[in-house]
Amino acid sequence: MVELKNVDVYYKEGDVEALNDVNLRINDGEFVFIVGSSGAGKSTLLKLLTRERKPTNGRVFVNGYNLSKLRDGKIPKFRRSIGMIFQDFRLIPNLTVYENVAFVLRVTDRSRRFIRQRVPYVLNLVRLSDKARAYPSQLSGGEQQRVAIARAFASDPGLIIADEPTGNIDPELSYEIVELLKDINKCGTTVLMVTHEHDLVKYFGGRIISLKKGSVDFDDYIGGNDG
């Protein structure tokens, strides 16, 4: 579950109020699109949810962690409870596809046996079993993003946060990426996807949270066209 209560974020540098009295609640198992124009506060919201920064005022809860009070030493443990997907994929360049996915499991100190079973399973889910030995530089943008999704899902986190996951790939592949995220969501994982591609949002529908000038401008469900 994700919950923000009366959250303000104020950047001293530049004297900017990035978020202003934001109240949000996202229940377990939901799929939510977060939209908004540049400067609306999307990036700040993600930084709060990954505990890259603390709110100036208010409280942030993610997966049972009170991030407003979370000590630095506890951040790694918290981050293992979420999966992150980035616009620029952020795969480790000198590790193979297999090793990139396995890395998250090693971080969580999983056994070698578990890793040997889990990694092929998630690579099969994203249809990349045949690319297990390839390096990120040998893959297309869409394939790299699928590896990033496999990595985010590998440790079976309660929440996946996707920061514009379709931003760096061909438009036709964007639908495939969201389909994959939808499939993961059907397994019970909460998915929170930030995007500025309105066509995608209209196509898939569901819960939409729109940010405008640091505040929640719209938070409701819309019908999609994907059947």
Add this chain to the structure above:
Amino acid sequence: MRCSNFSYLVWQGVVSVWHNRVMSFASFCILMVSLLLIGLALLISIDIGIIISNIEDTNEILIFVDEELSDSELSYITEILHSYRDDFVDRVVYRSPEEAWELERDNPVYRDFAVLFDSIGENPMPNTFSVSLWDITRMNEAVAQFYEIEGVIRIRAPYDFVEFLISIRNTFAIIGLAILAALIVVCVVIIYNTARSSVFARRMQISIMKHVGATNAFIRIPFFIEGMFIGILAGVASWGLTRLAYNSVVAVFEEDIMLLQIFGISNVIVFDDIMWLALAANCLAGALLGAVGTVLSMGKHLKV
């Protein structure tokens, strides 16, 4: 942490040396040159100390005693002189008037005046004690103490020579230390900056690791191993180069008898005697500088 995951991290550290081979090579070269310079500077400054100490050992205080003294009184003076061993006396040699006379006759300095020696009928030399000090800085104190011994009539001490040696030794000690300290500071700054560049090139990788929940220790281990591995390689290489350079310089001095006599080079460090110790010290210093330099330069990038 599981053993399998730890060994994986160690292996990643070793593999990273190859993956980041350009920066690894730069770090290797910087570390190797640094260790070579510091090693040579250290050896040379120790050798200069040994050479000065060799020259110091040639100091000689001549104590002339009353020629009327009996054998037992002479033995008593010998005992008193020996009792200063813990304070400053290194060697005590008694010379009878006959021995002292022979010594003076055979002195190459008086070679051209042999006729004069023959013209002196009676042996004018008194009973003499030749005393050398292990701590020449205490020569004044020693002479004062020797004068208090009953039977001593005159003392001849090489004050000017000792003063000159002390000033040379102090100057070399200060210059040697200053050069060594400056070298260490410069090397540490260069190594730190090289490590920082190497880590900066991989800041994205560190950031990714942080985002997937890796602890700082988990991220540091491969970097630590990588730095240590490069450091050990640099240590071995610098050891080889130090051995080659040092032995070549010593060989030049050894070939020249004149230099050998002047500098007493026969007592300087023989590198092959300390070969394994030097190898261990080089590897340890390399590993420490490499590992600590890399890990310290990661600090800023771990705050994600």
